[in-house]
Amino acid sequence: MSDPLAKLLTICRTSKLSDLKQLKQLHAQIIQNSLHHQDYWISLLIQQCTQIRAPFSYAHLIFLSIPNPNVFLLTSVLKFYSQLGPQYHHHIFSLFHQIRHSSNHHLKPDAFIYPILIKISGKNSINPLHGHVFKLGFASDHFVRNAIMDMYAKYGPINLARQLFDEMPDRKIADWNSMISGYWKWGYQEEASRLFESMPEKNVISWTAMVTGYSKSGDLENARKVFDEMPDKSVVSWNAMLSGYAQNDFVEEGLKLFEKMMDSCDFKPDETTWVTIISSCAAKGDPQLAKSLVSSIDRRKINLNCFIKTALIDMHAKCGSLETARQIFDEMGVQRNLVSWNAMISAYTKNGDLMSARKIFNEMPEKNVVSWNSLISGYAQNGQSAMAIELFKEMTTTKAIYLKPDQITMVSVISAYGHLGALELGKWAMDFFTKNQIKLNISVYNSLISMYSRCGSMEDAKKTFQEMPTRDVISYNSLIAGFASHGRATEAIELMSKMKEEGIEPDRITFMAVLTACSHAGLSKQGREIFKSIRKPAIDHYACMVDLLGRTGQLDEAKMLIDEMPMKPHAGVYGALLNASRVHKRVELGELAAYKLFELEPENSGNYVLLSNIYASMERWEDVEKIRELMRKRGVKKTTGWSWVEFEGKVHRFIVGDRSHKYSEEINKVLKELGKKMIDLGYVADKSCVLRDVEEEEKEEMVGTHSEKLAIGFALVVSGDDARGVIRVVKNLRVCGDCHRYIKMISKLVGREIVVRDNNRFHCFKDGECSCEDYW
């Protein structure tokens, strides 16, 4: 044997091979020298493949270079494949199949193969495999036995794992550890602790399992206690604690612990540590921190594996550098896995770039439920509810059997339906749950409450709230916001008291909702009291208060409150003041607010229109013209809103002057007839406001033109003479004063109840009256 070869083999034995080059060299020499026990050396070589993260293809090549491998070599290969990840598992099964059916006695499966096989088989194969190893007499082997028990502990039924555990004549620490992790996994905290306490001997893995258990159940205090008490730690223990902090949103604590880890020289962060820290930094969304972390990683020359790069993509996306995220993604090439693709989709949706997200989605080599959820929620959160639902339908008609919508999908879908105000579709979603046996968790319930509220069905919202087994602050907030949008202020306030009684503290959102409710109901006194009870009011609470004071005519107080604010007022604050100034005809305050708004959001046409309306109401036409001129000069275009009507499970959208709908002609006919009737009955003095042709409406610049009219017209057309039932129209902008009057008249003429949802407010029109008399 040549000297360099002997040296290399020693290196191989002591597992200190450093790179693929060295590995290849060794392989070539083993083959060249036709060594005795070649299988043995090659096995060692393959074991080294794991160490240096050799690619699958290379290990496979080594494997193929041996004409008659024995079972020892095969086991090494199987082990290597199993560590590469699920996408290589089918190679393992096919190899195993070959071995089993081979007549070569060197290839008889032995006890070493089964633990590997069991570990990768997944829950569906435990039973047959269990029977199989039992029949072959391997079930008494320590490692096989542990693998089977661990399987049951992980995938259930946990009781069966316990049974095997109890039947063991000689339990090793590994068996105890498997059992403890199993109990944690299934939520049996007490059993896990009891087992841990009664262990005759513990090792670092037992302790770490406890740290992980507490962390995953959100009990970080105990997790840290166990962590601090550990007689000795490993890098895994540190990672367990760090990930506990990361996943429970204790970002600061995590970073502090990480610093401590860096200071103590005993443990160097490994790749997992970095992944965890990067994800903590992503959660924080702090670009400065991200930058220093990246330079720290660069400085240490950390090997960037697939996990780290994916985490980096996520971090950059969340810290505002989408381009860097994309760059890493592009550079990954074949290193990309499904999660990297998904991370890139969410990177785009989080930055509102739905086109790019869609492109990535379409290019993906394979998709899972997370891919679909990312894109669906992306559409839902960026105001494209209809698209979100279309995508969901596509998902449910996709042939892939392993692809089933889950709770997270449904949260997005329900929310999308809620935004469309499509109650019937929402009810269809409920049927979908039952049919597909999707369990309802607290988030799904919460989204249902929001959906029912948004669709105007407070009874269903209340029912859902009462039905749910446990409620959190979001459940309360959803229902309170529902009451608020329906002008049911008293119920909103009562519910806030109730949540306090149940021990749930109102948060920023709760106060927002209740203050909004008070504002809409004109409950000035209660509103002030609630505002005073907020420990540290946020800027939005100030905006609500300005709105409340403004609506109730206390404009000077509103202005004073703005002056007293500890922070710089944002557009919402001045917007509220501007509205109030218009209603109460306070030109000077209106001008002040409007000009602040022109600075804060120069593109928003609504502010110009509002100020112009104030001038118009006082017949100051020169000033009206001045504002028009300002808009022209700044290139501000009046934004137009859509109106939706849900009909027979489909949502119909209309925009100002819309002639694209197939019923367009009928709709305009109905609207004209109604207009004539209004004039004949003397409802309106000026016929121009009801008989205007849609084409004229398009030309109109300043006065709101009405997609709601078209939507209501459509509803009347499709419902024919049937005068029962409620017409639901959803508009995504503020219903203007003109429109409000118009709908009142329609409701009286056709004798029907018309519900219009305008942003988050509901207007119920009946017999020529509107439920929201505070309407501006």
Add this chain to the structure above:
DNA sequence: GTAGGGTTAG
């Protein structure tokens, strides 16, 4: 050769 830690969607 067992058992403990990691990235994406709400």
